[in-house]
Amino acid sequence: MTKQHQYEVVIVGSGGAGLMAGLFASKTAKTAVLSKLHPTRSHTGTAQGGVGAALGNQEEDHPEWHTYDSVKGSDYLGDQDAIEFMCNEAVQAVYDLEHMGLPFSRTPDGRIAQRPFGGHTNNVTGKPVRRSCYAADRTGHMILQTLYQQCLRNQVTFYDEYQVLDLILVNGSAAGVVAMELATGELHIFHSKAVILATGGHGRIWEITSNAYAYTGDGIAISLRRGIPAEDMEFFQFHPTGIYKFGILITEGVRGEGGILINGIGERFMERYAPHVKDLASRDVISRAMYLEMQEGRGVNGQRYMYLDVRPEIVNRYAEVDGRTRPDGSPYRLTAEEIYLKLPDIIDFCRTYLGIDPVTQPIPVQPTAHYTMGGIPTNYYGQVVMDEQNSIFPGLYAAGEVACVSVHGANRLGTNSLLDLIVFGKHAGIHASEFAKGASFQVLPGDVTDFARQQLDLLINNSGKEKGADIAEKMKTTMFQNVGVFRTEEGMRQALDDIRTLKERYRHIRLDDHGKAFNMNVLNSLEIGNMLDLAEVITVSAMARQESRGAHAREDFPLRDDKNWLKHTLAWSHQGDVELRYKPVVITKYQPKERVY
Amino acid sequence: MEVTLKILRFNPETDKAPHYETYLVPDAEPNDLILDLLECVRGYQDGSLAFRRSCSHGICGSDAIRINGHNRLACKVLVKDIGTEIITLEPLLGLRVIKDLIVDMEPFFEHYRSVMPYFMCPDDPVEDGKERLQSPEQRERYDDTTKCILCAACTTSCPSFWVDGRYIGPSAIVNAHRFIFDSRDCGAIPRLNILNERMGVWRCRTIFNCTEACPRDIKITKAIAEIKHVLSTGKLD
Numbered sequence: 001m002t003k004q005h006q007y008e009v010v011i012v013g014s015g016g017a018g019l020m021a022g023l024f025a026s027k028t029a030k031t032a033v034l035s036k037l038h039p040t041r042s043h044t045g046t047a048q049g050g051v052g053a054a055l056g057n058q059e060e061d062h063p064e065w066h067t068y069d070s071v072k073g074s075d076y077l078g079d080q081d082a083i084e085f086m087c088n089e090a091v092q093a094v095y096d097l098e099h100m101g102l103p104f105s106r107t108p109d110g111r112i113a114q115r116p117f118g119g120h121t122n123n124v125t126g127k128p129v130r131r132s133c134y135a136a137d138r139t140g141h142m143i144l145q146t147l148y149q150q151c152l153r154n155q156v157t158f159y160d161e162y163q164v165l166d167l168i169l170v171n172g173s174a175a176g177v178v179a180m181e182l183a184t185g186e187l188h189i190f191h192s193k194a195v196i197l198a199t200g201g202h203g204r205i206w207e208i209t210s211n212a213y214a215y216t217g218d219g220i221a222i223s224l225r226r227g228i229p230a231e232d233m234e235f236f237q238f239h240p241t242g243i244y245k246f247g248i249l250i251t252e253g254v255r256g257e258g259g260i261l262i263n264g265i266g267e268r269f270m271e272r273y274a275p276h277v278k279d280l281a282s283r284d285v286i287s288r289a290m291y292l293e294m295q296e297g298r299g300v301n302g303q304r305y306m307y308l309d310v311r312p313e314i315v316n317r318y319a320e321v322d323g324r325t326r327p328d329g330s331p332y333r334l335t336a337e338e339i340y341l342k343l344p345d346i347i348d349f350c351r352t353y354l355g356i357d358p359v360t361q362p363i364p365v366q367p368t369a370h371y372t373m374g375g376i377p378t379n380y381y382g383q384v385v386m387d388e389q390n391s392i393f394p395g396l397y398a399a400g401e402v403a404c405v406s407v408h409g410a411n412r413l414g415t416n417s418l419l420d421l422i423v424f425g426k427h428a429g430i431h432a433s434e435f436a437k438g439a440s441f442q443v444l445p446g447d448v449t450d451f452a453r454q455q456l457d458l459l460i461n462n463s464g465k466e467k468g469a470d471i472a473e474k475m476k477t478t479m480f481q482n483v484g485v486f487r488t489e490e491g492m493r494q495a496l497d498d499i500r501t502l503k504e505r506y507r508h509i510r511l512d513d514h515g516k517a518f519n520m521n522v523l524n525s526l527e528i529g530n531m532l533d534l535a536e537v538i539t540v541s542a543m544a545r546q547e548s549r550g551a552h553a554r555e556d557f558p559l560r561d562d563k564n565w566l567k568h569t570l571a572w573s574h575q576g577d578v579e580l581r582y583k584p585v586v587i588t589k590y591q592p593k594e595r596v597y
Numbered sequence: 598m599e600v601t602l603k604i605l606r607f608n609p610e611t612d613k614a615p616h617y618e619t620y621l622v623p624d625a626e627p628n629d630l631i632l633d634l635l636e637c638v639r640g641y642q643d644g645s646l647a648f649r650r651s652c653s654h655g656i657c658g659s660d661a662i663r664i665n666g667h668n669r670l671a672c673k674v675l676v677k678d679i680g681t682e683i684i685t686l687e688p689l690l691g692l693r694v695i696k697d698l699i700v701d702m703e704p705f706f707e708h709y710r711s712v713m714p715y716f717m718c719p720d721d722p723v724e725d726g727k728e729r730l731q732s733p734e735q736r737e738r739y740d741d742t743t744k745c746i747l748c749a750a751c752t753t754s755c756p757s758f759w760v761d762g763r764y765i766g767p768s769a770i771v772n773a774h775r776f777i778f779d780s781r782d783c784g785a786i787p788r789l790n791i792l793n794e795r796m797g798v799w800r801c802r803t804i805f806n807c808t809e810a811c812p813r814d815i816k817i818t819k820a821i822a823e824i825k826h827v828l829s830t831g832k833l834d
Binding site for chain 1: 608609610611628639640641643644645646647648649650651652653654655656657658659673675695696697699702706710713714715716718723726727728729730731732733735736739740743744746747775776779781782814
C-alpha cells in the first residue's frame with residue numbers, strides 16, 4: 001500500500017531557495033519540503049563569498065549599477081526585466097536576512113560589511129565596488145542555517161532523505177510528486193496543488209567540480225521526462241579557482257581581499273586579459289585566460305594550474321600598483337592577521353588538503369565545474385514557462401540554481417546566486433501558495449506510481465554487467481575534456497557519441513544491493529541516469545550554438561554573434577533525441593555591446 | 598600504494614549484528630581522502646556499502662564517522678594523515694546504527710531543536726527598516742559558535758552522552774550559545790533555563806572529547822563553560 005500525503009504546496013529541495021520558498025509558502029498554505037538530504041547538508045551551505053546587494057554601506061552604490069553589472073556579466077543573455085527585479089529586491093532581501101538573525105560581518109559603525117567581488121563595479125569610475133555582503137567566508141553556511149532555523153521556528157514540515165522520482169501531472173497541471181523514502185525504499189505519493197522544484201545544479205557531470213555529490217540535476221531530469229524543456233543548458237560556469245586536482249572552491253572573495261593570480265613565469269597575467277579590473281574580472285573571462293596561459297605552456301611548472309597568491313607582501317605590492325584604497329581613502333594594506341580573520345575557511349582548506357598556509361605560500365588553482373546558468377525556464381515569479389511564448393505551466397514552479405529566469409544569462413557574477421535563492425525562493429513560495437489557495441486538488445489517476453516503479457524495476461531486476469562507477473567516470477572525463485572551458489565541434493561530437501554509448505550501457509547496469517533500507521546503490525544509479533540525460537542535452541545545445549558567449553567558449557567560433565545568437569536555447573528531450581527551439585532575450589535598458597573588463 | 602579498509606558493516610535486513618569486512622584498495626594515493634576510498638570500494642567492489650556524504654570538503658557535516666577510533670569527517674582526512682596500513686572505519690557511537698556507517702540522527706536533531714535554535718527578537722522592526730546594528734566586537738563575541746555544521750562528531754564522542762542519551766549534548770549547547778551571546782537576540786533567558794537542567798549543561802564533565810573531535814575547531818568545552826559561568830553568576834557578560 002503506497003503511502004499518500006496531501007499538501008497544498010510541495011517543495012523539492014531544501015537549500016536556500018527551497019527553504020525560502022518553504023518559509024513563505026507555509027505562511028498561508030499547508031506546505032511540505034522534501035529533500036534527498038537533511039536540509040543543513042544542502043549545497044547552499046558551501047557558498048563562501050557573499051550575497052550581492054547595493055546597500056552602499058561603505059561606498060556609493062545603486063541597484064541600477066548592480067543591474068548593469070549583472071546584465072554585462074551575463075554577456076547580454078540575461079533577461080533584463082528579471083535582473084532589474086532581482087537587483088531592486090536585493091537590498092530589502094539582505095535586510096530581511098539580517099532581521100532573521102543572519103550574523104553578517106560588520107563595519108566599524110555596526111552596519112553589514114561589504115567587500116568587492118568580480119564583475120561588480122562603480123558604473124561611473126569602472127572600478128570594483130563593495131557590494132558583496134558577507135559573513136566571514138561562510139556566508140552560504142550562515143544563510144542555510146538561518147533559513148533552516150526560521151523554518152523550524154515556523155514549524156515547516158520536512159521530509160528528509162526522500163528522493164523524488166517523478167512529477168505528477170494531471171490535465172496539464174502539476175499535481176504532486178512521487179518520491180522514494182531512502183530509509184525504507186518505499187514509494188510515497190505527495191499529492192499537491194502546486195510543486196516548487198529547488199533541486200540545485202549538476203556539476204557532478206564533470207570530472208573536476210566544486211559541487212557536492214548530491215548535485216546530479218535531478219529536478220531538471222524529471223522535468224525533461226515529463227516534456228518540460230530545459231533552457232540555456234550549454235552555459236555552465238567553470239570557476240577559475242578550484243584547488244588543483246581537488247576541485248574544492250577557493251572563493252573569489254580571496255581576490256576581493258587582494259589575492260592575485262600568477263602564472264608559471266611569475267606574471268600577473270590578468271593584466272593582459274582584463275586591463276581595468278584584472279583579477280576581479282568575470283569568472284568566465286578568468287577561466288579562459290587561465291586555460292589560454294596553460295595552453296601556451298605558462299602553467300606553473302608547465303602543469304595545468306596557476307597560483308592564487310594572497311601572501312600579504314604580494315597583496316600589498318599590487319594594491320600599491322593598483323592604487324587601491326580603503327573606504328576612508330587610506331591605502332589598502334593587508335596583514336597576515338587580517339587574512340586569518342577574514343578568510344578562516346580558506347586557510348583551513350589549504351592546510352587540510354594541501355598542507356600549506358596561504359599566508360606564506362601561494363595556492364595552486366585550476367578551473368572547476370561550478371554553476372549552471374541554465375535550467376528549468378521560469379518567469380520572475382518562479383512560474384515554470386514551457387515554450388517560446390513563455391506559456392505558464394499551471395501549478396509548477398522552480399527557484400534557485402535549478403531555474404533559469406534568466407538572471408545569469410551566459411555567465412553568473414559571484415554573489416548573485418545567494419541573491420537569486422532568496423529573491424526567487426521567496427517569490428516562488430508566495431506565488432505557489434497563492435495559486436494553491438485558488439485551486440482544487442486534482443483527482444490522481446490510479447497508475448500514478450507506474451513510471452517511477454518502471455525506472456526502479458529496470459535497475460533492480462537488471463541482469464546486465466555494467467558498473468555504474470565505470471559509466472560515471474567515462475561521462476565525467478569526456479565532458480570535462482570536450483564540453484568544458486573551451487569547446488570545438490569535433491570535441492563536442494566526440495562527447496555526444498560517448499554519452500550516447502554510455503546511455504546504452506546504462507540500460508545494462510548491474511546493482512550489488514537489492515535491499516530496501518538505505519539503498520545507496522539504487523540512488524546513485526538513478527543519479528547517473530539523470531546526469532546522462534542532462535549531459536546529452538547540454539552537449540547538443542552547445543554544439544548548436546555557433547558563437548562564444550559568456551561561459552560557452554568555442555575555439556572554432558571565438559566571437560559573440562548577437563545577430564544570429566542573441567536568444568535563449570530551449571531543449572526538449574524525446575526518446576533518444578534532443579529537440580532545440582529558441583526564444584528571445586528580454587532587453588529593456590541596456591543594448592548589447594562589447595564586453596571588456 | 599595499497600591500503601586496507603576494515604569497515605564495520607551492518608545490513609538491517611539480513612544481519613543479526615554488525616561485523617567487520619576488509620577491503621583492499623590497491624591504487625590509493627597519499628592525497629586521497631578517506632571518503633575517496635569509501636567511494637572507490639562502493640563503486641568498484643561492493644555497491645551495497647552505505648554511508649552519507651555530500652560536499653566532500655568539510656562543510657556539510659554529512660560524513661562524520663569513526664576513523665581508527667576517532668570521530669572525524671571522512672572528507673577531511675587524507676590517507677597520508679593516517680599512518681597505519683589498516684584503516685578502521687566505524688559508525689558514530691551513541692546513536693542507533695541504521696545501516697553500515699549510517700546512524701539515526703533524529704535524537705541528535707531533537708536535542709538541537711529543544712534549545713530553540715532560531716533567532717528571537719522583539720517583533721518591532723528596526724525603525725528605518727535597515728539592519729540592526731552590531732559592532733564588530735559584539736559580532737566577534739559569538740563568532741566561534743556560529744560555525745557548527747551539526748555533524749554530531751562532538752556529541753557522539755562524549756562519554757556523558759554515551760552513558761545517557763538524554764544529555765542534550767555539546768552541539769545543542771553550542772547552538773544555544775550562538776544565540777545567547779548574540780547581542781541582537783532576546784531569547785537568552787528561556788534558553789538558559791533549558792540548559793540549566795540536569796540533562797542540560799550540568800551533565801558536562803569537562804572531558805574535552807568534543808573539542809578534540811570538532812572538525813570546525815570550535816572551542817566547545819569553553820563555550821559550555823561560559824554557559825555554566827552565566828548560570829552560576831546570574832550575569833550574562
